[in-house]
Amino acid sequence: MPFITPDFAPAxxxxxxxxxxxxxxxxxxxxxxxxxxxxxxxxxxxxxxxLIAILAAQPLSREITFSGSFVNDSxxxxxxxxxxxxxxxxxxxxxxxxxxxxxxxxxxYLLSLFGLLGIFVMISANSMLTIxxxxxxxxxxxxSLVAFDRDSSSCAEAAMKYFVLGAIASxxxxxxxxxxxxxxxxxxxxxxTTRVAEAGSDDVALWFGLAFVLVGxxxxxxxxxxxxxxxxxxxxxxxxxxxxLGSLTKLASFALATRILVEGLPALYEQWHQMLLVMAVLxxxxxxxxxxxxxxxxxxxAYSTIFHVGFILLGFFAGNAEGYQASLFYTLTxxxxxxxxxxxxALLSRAGFEAENLEDFRGLNAxxxxxAAMMACFMLSLAGIPPWVGFWAKLHVIAAVLDAGRFAGDTxxxxxxxxxxxxxxxxxxxxxxxxxxxxxxFDEAVDRHTLEAPADMRVALSLNGLAVIGVGxxxxxxxxxxxxxxx
Amino acid sequence: MFLNLLFYxxxxxxxxxxxxxxxxxxxxxxxxxxxxxxxNSAVLWLLLEAEFLAIALVLVYVGAVMVLFLFxxxxxxxxxxxxxxxxxxxxxxxxxxAFIMVVELGQVIWVRSWGISxxxxxxxxxxxxxxxxxxxxxxxxxxxxxxxxxxVILLLAIVAAITLTMRKRPNLKQQDIAAQVAxxxxxxxxxxxxxxxxxx
Numbered sequence: 001m002p003f004i005t006p007d008f009a010p011a012x013x014x015x016x017x018x019x020x021x022x023x024x025x026x027x028x029x030x031x032x033x034x035x036x037x038x039x040x041x042x043x044x045x046x047x048x049x050x051l052i053a054i055l056a057a058q059p060l061s062r063e064i065t066f067s068g069s070f071v072n073d074s075x076x077x078x079x080x081x082x083x084x085x086x087x088x089x090x091x092x093x094x095x096x097x098x099x100x101x102x103x104x105x106x107x108x109y110l111l112s113l114f115g116l117l118g119i120f121v122m123i124s125a126n127s128m129l130t131i132x133x134x135x136x137x138x139x140x141x142x143x144s145l146v147a148f149d150r151d152s153s154s155c156a157e158a159a160m161k162y163f164v165l166g167a168i169a170s171x172x173x174x175x176x177x178x179x180x181x182x183x184x185x186x187x188x189x190x191x192x193t194t195r196v197a198e199a200g201s202d203d204v205a206l207w208f209g210l211a212f213v214l215v216g217x218x219x220x221x222x223x224x225x226x227x228x229x230x231x232x233x234x235x236x237x238x239x240x241x242x243x244x245l246g247s248l249t250k251l252a253s254f255a256l257a258t259r260i261l262v263e264g265l266p267a268l269y270e271q272w273h274q275m276l277l278v279m280a281v282l283x284x285x286x287x288x289x290x291x292x293x294x295x296x297x298x299x300x301x302a303y304s305t306i307f308h309v310g311f312i313l314l315g316f317f318a319g320n321a322e323g324y325q326a327s328l329f330y331t332l333t334x335x336x337x338x339x340x341x342x343x344x345x346a347l348l349s350r351a352g353f354e355a356e357n358l359e360d361f362r363g364l365n366a367x368x369x370x371x372a373a374m375m376a377c378f379m380l381s382l383a384g385i386p387p388w389v390g391f392w393a394k395l396h397v398i399a400a401v402l403d404a405g406r407f408a409g410d411t412x413x414x415x416x417x418x419x420x421x422x423x424x425x426x427x428x429x430x431x432x433x434x435x436x437x438x439x440x441x442f443d444e445a446v447d448r449h450t451l452e453a454p455a456d457m458r459v460a461l462s463l464n465g466l467a468v469i470g471v472g473x474x475x476x477x478x479x480x481x482x483x484x485x486x487x
Numbered sequence: 488m489f490l491n492l493l494f495y496x497x498x499x500x501x502x503x504x505x506x507x508x509x510x511x512x513x514x515x516x517x518x519x520x521x522x523x524x525x526x527n528s529a530v531l532w533l534l535l536e537a538e539f540l541a542i543a544l545v546l547v548y549v550g551a552v553m554v555l556f557l558f559x560x561x562x563x564x565x566x567x568x569x570x571x572x573x574x575x576x577x578x579x580x581x582x583x584x585a586f587i588m589v590v591e592l593g594q595v596i597w598v599r600s601w602g603i604s605x606x607x608x609x610x611x612x613x614x615x616x617x618x619x620x621x622x623x624x625x626x627x628x629x630x631x632x633x634x635x636x637x638x639v640i641l642l643l644a645i646v647a648a649i650t651l652t653m654r655k656r657p658n659l660k661q662q663d664i665a666a667q668v669a670x671x672x673x674x675x676x677x678x679x680x681x682x683x684x685x686x687x
Contacts, residue, residue: 011632018639067628067631067632069630069632069633107646111643111646111650114643114646129630133633133637133640137636137640138646140644142648143647144646144647148650151653208533
């Protein structure tokens with residue numbers, strides 16, 4: 001078979017990011033610790049160039065290149081744009097924290113950009129091999145970012161846990177891929193769809209492979225029972241890394257699930273939707289109940305992440321276009337809400353003082369009413385109270401599940417009870433989000449320092465908070481985009 | 488016939504070397520035996536016409552990984568007595584595992600006697616076939632994207648490893664080459680005029 005030179009144009013965003021990343025790598029060598037802010041600005045510029053490249057590579061239709069291992073469609077444009085934008089905001093939130101805490105190493109920006117490249121690769125993957133390589137690239141950069149602060153034993157502990165468990169999850173994922181390859185003889189998603197449809201979905205070896213692949217996906221999401229690493233790593237890592245972990249990685253996990261389950265193995269929906277159901281419902285229940293008992297804000301937000309992951313997975317559980325759209329909407333809005341919430345935690349920390357406990361939010365309204373209002377926005381959105389955007393996200397997922405239930409026949413009762421569980425546990429979740437509001441507005445401040453933040457961080461955090469309420473007031477545009485992307 | 492002779496010779500040396508790895512008292516000798524074992528299995532691969540894998544095994548494992556192993560073993564102060572302490576205690580478990588493995592191996596040989604076609608050796612490849620070339624062809628054409636991604640992951644690993652291990656420690660004694668070169672005689676040597684020693 002003659003080889004045709006692949007079309008490189010669809011991968012413009014990846015190539016631009018890799019090039020910009022190498023520029024940051026070289027430029028950072030010539031910057032002294034005191035002037036590390038230069039690396040920050042170069043990284044922001046790299047992200048800006050990448051954003052332009054993403055828009056320039058916007059495809060008219062679905063483009064597959066590199067012998068079927070790379071796909072560029074409108075879903076990848078949206079996810080990549082969100083990821084690059086999100087990383088820019090992460091950098092703005094992190095800079096001041098890193099400077100104040102003596103972590104003046106340019107590698108933070110560099111490793112984060114490597115992680116972003118891994119996310120891009122996952123988003124645009126059209127074969128198991130590509131998606132695995134992207135996953136490893138993201139994981140490797142995250143392991144080293146978590147261990148970034150060498151002198152902190154909690155960072156080392158978190159990194160070690162993350163590394164060991166992550167390696168096991170990668171191993172399980174690869175084992176599943178090898179089984180699927182053994183049965184179907186392909187790792188390319190579009191070919192896989194037809195082969196599985198031809199072979200029929202009652203091959204036990206295929207189910208085994210699917211189960212192992214799902215373990216990998218659930219681990220990356222942090223769904224129960226593969227969630228054990230999540231609270232420890234969120235708490236142990238320095239706050240900028242937690243912002244990164246808490247926001248961007250959800251976009252990557254969403255891409256992982258969509259590409260493999262929806263595009264690669266739709267014929268096995270009967271099998272994977274049951275597995276997802278168990279994991280999602282357990283996540284809803286467990287994440288929420290344990291979050292109530294937390295006193296550490298990072299840990300509380302970590303358990304609340306597990307709860308939200310349950311919602312995202314239930315969008316897939318619904319198994320129709322409406323459900324996938326709701327999942328995408330949920331992922332996008334959750335990413336930016338969590339970004340703001342973790343950003344506020346970084347804002348509260350000062351040199352040598354880590355604002356980790358819920359008590360540190362006491363009387364925030366008296367100290368800084370504007371930031372308290374922003375934090376209230378994020379918390380109310382996460383709790384799912386209208387008109388904040390989190391409400392619409394939850395509503396769409398529940399509606400999609402109910403809609404799928406109408407066509408489910410005998411199993412309709414499962415869909416309806418899942419919807420009831422979702423509503424009930426959203427109410428339970430409201431407790432710990434509103435508790436933060438109680439601390440901020442009704443308790444006396446112990447610490448009366450006014451919050452100091454550079455101008456760009458103030459602007460970014462304000463825009464972030466206003467976006468959470470703005471999109472909540474007019475969710476139509478974003479939802480139309482999701483509907484357009486997943487037809 | 489000649490091939491069989493080669494196979495059994497190298498196979499026997501391989502088994503002997505593997506036993507040497509386990510039974511030698513000195514860890515450095517154990518690693519030397521492991522090198523021998525790798526080398527012999529590479530020859531067995533050559534007999535299977537997998538030249539590229541054979542050469543890669545010698546280059547990567549013998550050339551790089553084993554040297555690294557040697558360094559680690561020599562630098563770590565392994566107390567051999569301590570490692571061997573629980574030998575008698577773990578003996579039953581070890582014997583059990585060994586027994587299971589022997590039974591499994593026996594089954595493989597037993598199944599072979601059925602003459603199932605899947606267990607026969609592959610037909611010999613044509614004279615001018617090179618599996619290095621075949622591998623290279625798919626690696627640089629069909630899988631070029633994955634190949635490039637792997638290289639980016641290697642770059643990331645380098646950056647991450649350096650970030651995590653290299654740092655400037657305070658009070659670390661180190662050479663300042665420029666200062667050493669620029670030093671003048673006056674900085675180091677002080678000439679003191681002393682009266683000549685008196686003679687009694």
